[in-house]
Amino acid sequence: MTAEPDWAAFRALFPTTQHKAYLASGSYGLLARPVEAAVRRYLDDRLKTGVDWGGWGERQEAVREAVAGLLNATTDEIAVTTSASAGINSLASALDFSGPRNKVVVSNLEFPTGAQIWHAQAPRGAVVEHVPEAADGTVPLEHFERLIDERTQLVQITHVCYRNGARIDVAGVVKLARERGAMVLLDAFQSAGAVNIDVAALDVDFAVGGMLKYLLGTAGVGWLYVARRHIQALTPTVSGWFAQADIGAMDIFANTPSPTARRFETGTPPVPNCYAAEAGIALIREIGVPAIEARIRDLTGQAMDRLAAAGCTLATPRDDARRGPQVAIRSTDAAAMTERLAARGVVVSWREDKVRAMFHAYNDGSDIDALVEGLTDNRDLLA
């Protein structure tokens, strides 16, 4: 049996935990000392060298390698982008909607970007159909079964929903999609770093995410996974010099896309953000996602049981297999509740009628206490 990580030492890397009950990691993960140091290193490098394209390229490659390791992909299958949206847009630009397979099926649990970009393809022939959720906030496989058909080119699913924390049965959707000849794009922004993801085992065609939440990096850098079998057949029309087979060729007479997923990149990489992302993912990989996932499952499970016992109405499914790092609590005025909690040092966020408490492995029992007390002291705003 491997030893339990030293969670108190991990928590100590995040100074904000000393004065806040921080439960907004699905909004923005906390800044760790090593990530702060990495950003300072970028500034020091700039002051020292002025320009260092070689060194900066290495930072981007380090991020590519770390993301590949995190997802059980190869480096050739990872594009380092500037956002999740940038990755989805590049992918969308490479798909052909002019034939009979012009349908994109998206779950109703998607983050807006993951539906808006597909709706934006309507002038190119794409038809978007939405899969409704059930009363418990999950999207059952039967709902996908009704919409995925021989006209479906792509199914977009979110791993963990940003609104209610529900998790989609990825393996089930992939199986359905395979049977009907459709591809699957997994949005892992609300899970990567907090939930183990093995893209090879899940057999998804594409996956997308970013660095600023559970991966502990910063805004302005994201990633797109493209399964090796698709890379050569997909030529993005969103492109640029960093997408070329030879970035140094400076050929203005042709577009010669990289043979790797780098063809889904465009221009100059987000260099400062790569410094932060490299350091953030390193922290995650040092401990390992399975241990982080187990800790988060334990914390969120405890929080859910205590909140339910205290009379809160939870919008997140209690089944461990059907949820991720978020616990959503119904409120009659979620914005006001979030403000009241913030005033007492409990940082949560809200969507619609729900307050979202989003846990990371740096949280501990004191954060659960602060959340439960904060919510029950404000019962007038509980639904």
Ligand SMILES: Cc1ncc(COP(=O)(O)O)c(C=O)c1O
């Ligand atoms: C699940 C999910 N997908 C996509 C996005 C959007 O990412 P980006 O702003 O990097 O495009 C977010 C942002 O919060 C998200 O939570």
